Every structure is written in C-alpha cells, then in structure tokens.
Amino acid sequence: MLDELETVRKTALEEVAAAGDAAVLDKVEVRYLGRSGEITQMLKSIGKLPAEERPAFGKRANEVKSEVAEAVEARGRELMRASLESDLDSFYDTTLPGTNRRPLGNIHPLMQVRETIEDLFTSMGFIIAEGPEIETDYYNFEALNIPDDHPAKDIMDTFWLTDGNLLRTHTSPVQVRAMEKYGVPIRCIAPGRVFRYEALDASHEHTFDQCEGLMVEEGISVAHLIYFMKELLRGVFERDVKIRLRPGYFPFVEPGFELDMHCMLCEGKGCPVCKQSGWVEMLPCGLVHPNVLKYCKVDPSVYSGFAFGLGLTRLVMQKYGIEDIRLMCAGDLRFLQQF
Known part of the structure; x- marks a missing residue:
C-alpha cells in the first residue's frame, strides 16, 4: 500500500x-x-x-x-x-494623454478678471463677502439711505418679485450685511451678479456683474478712495490708466463721484461703447453716507469710509476689447474660446 x-x-x-x-x-x-x-x-x-x-x-x-x-x-x-x-x-498606461483629446474648456473672461481683482484686494487686507441675489427692499434700498419716498428709487429699474422681494440692482446691499456681520473697522469686496430692467444694446444688459468695495476705519478720506481705485485699475490692466472723477449723486455716499476711465477700445477717439465720448463710466463711488453707518450701528463721528460699485462686465470689455456687452452672457463658444 x-x-x-x-x-x-x-x-x-x-x-x-x-x-x-x-x-x-x-x-x-x-x-x-x-x-x-x-x-x-x-x-x-x-x-x-x-x-x-x-x-x-x-x-x-x-x-x-x-x-x-x-x-x-x-x-x-x-x-x-x-x-x-x-x-x-503589452501594458497600456491609462493615465497617459490620449492621441485624440477633446479641447479643454476656457475660463470665462469675467472670471479671469474677477479672480485678478480678488487676489489684488485680498493682498491689501480685504475680505471677500457674499450676499443673496434675491434681496429685500430694506437691504437693497432703505439701509442704503434710499427710503420708499426717495426720488432715487424711481431711477432704479428693478425686477420685483410677487412676494415683495426683488432681484438686487447692485452689490451695495452686501456692504450693509458685511458691517452687520463683522462690525468695523472693515475692508471687504463683494463681487457678484446684479439685475436691471434695461433695454439691451452694445453697452447695456439686464444681467451683469459688479464688484462692491467697502473700507470703514477711522480717518478715511477721498484720498484713500483715489489710491485704491488707481491700484485696482493698475492691477487689472497692468499699466497706469487715465481716470477722472466727476461729481455724482448716490444716496448711499456723500460726497459722491462718478469714476470714468479713458476708453481703451478707441483710445479716446469715440466708439459705441463709450458713446463717442472717449470715456467709459466705470463705477460710482464716494464716502459712505453717515446714515448708512447709522443703519449698521456704526458711529459716524468716529468712523468714516469709502465705497464703490465697480462694473466688472464693463471692465472686462475694456481689458479684452469686447465691443458688445451681450456677448458676455450669450454662451457662444466661438466667443469664449478666444480667452
């Protein structure tokens, strides 16, 4: 066995x-x-x-x-x-790039400029604040020194909702919300989308982007405002930009100014974007109105500040030579693939 x-x-x-x-x-x-x-x-x-x-x-x-x-x-x-x-x-490395790859997407020119602005201001000690696109009458108007009976409210072409709220007409409500949340002193910017009931043309859209800016500390003056605006434009265009300040009326600032920049599309000769004037209106700005500070429970006898509302979309048009604002929201790949 x-x-x-x-x-x-x-x-x-x-x-x-x-x-x-x-x-x-x-x-x-x-x-x-x-x-x-x-x-x-x-x-x-x-x-x-x-x-x-x-x-x-x-x-x-x-x-x-x-x-x-x-x-x-x-x-x-x-x-x-x-x-x-x-x-x-016969191993095939699946991590290697293909021979027939689809083209990668492009960052929207608006986002490119927005990121540049965010990097610039955060380097100067500003925070990035956010607020809702559907706003209340209080934050969009009243807390910005625009009460119900104020004539400036008639100037605003607003999309009103059935519940009494509205699509924000500017990013300025964020400055009120930021001061309520963080108090003062404060430095912040608030980029975002805004809405106006506009007739569309080469320089007007019903949906566009702004960037609100706010700085409230002791001893802030118009000189501080001018300095930061020049730094902003220098950072975006990577060279000095010719600007001018004109007196302007805005209920939430006093004194108020219109900041214009020399049209970079026509070099001041006149075109549809600058309405043949050679200048492009870039942003309203000024020193924060004492009433706005009071709404935020800030003592205007101690603190002062400046605020501005930059038209991001128009800034992008000037930087890249875009002649029609309607291209920004059109979603046309032929346009977007150029950036």
Missing part, C-alpha cells in the same frame, strides 16, 4: 509541475486532493488496513497530501507571476 502511495505521489508532483495554466492546475488538484481524489480516497481506506500498518501509512499519507498541496500552491504562484509578466509586456 505504501508503494502505491509513493507512485501516486510521484505522478501527482509531475503533473503539478507540468501544468501550463491555472485551469490545468485546478484539474490536477481535484484529481488528487478533491473529495474523490486519489490521495483522499487512500486516506479514507486506512480503516481497511491491518491495525499494525495503519499508523505508518496514515502518517505517510498525510505527508504526501501536504507535499502535493504545497506543490499546487507554489505552482499557482509561478503561473500568476508569469501571467503578470506577460501582461506587462
């Missing part, structure tokens, strides 16, 4: 070594070590042997079973390693 066991052992090890793939190796394993396998059946037949032969045969049979099982496991590892090496010969 031991001779028969040794013959089975030798044959099993030869077949394991000769197995050329995992499927063949599995069949060999089942043939010798499965429930009906030859070695398994020999172990089951121990009870038929004479009592004196059983210990020696049982010991040797278990040794053969372990030896064949280890051989199967070792051969399995060899076959797996060989398969991996074969795969590596």
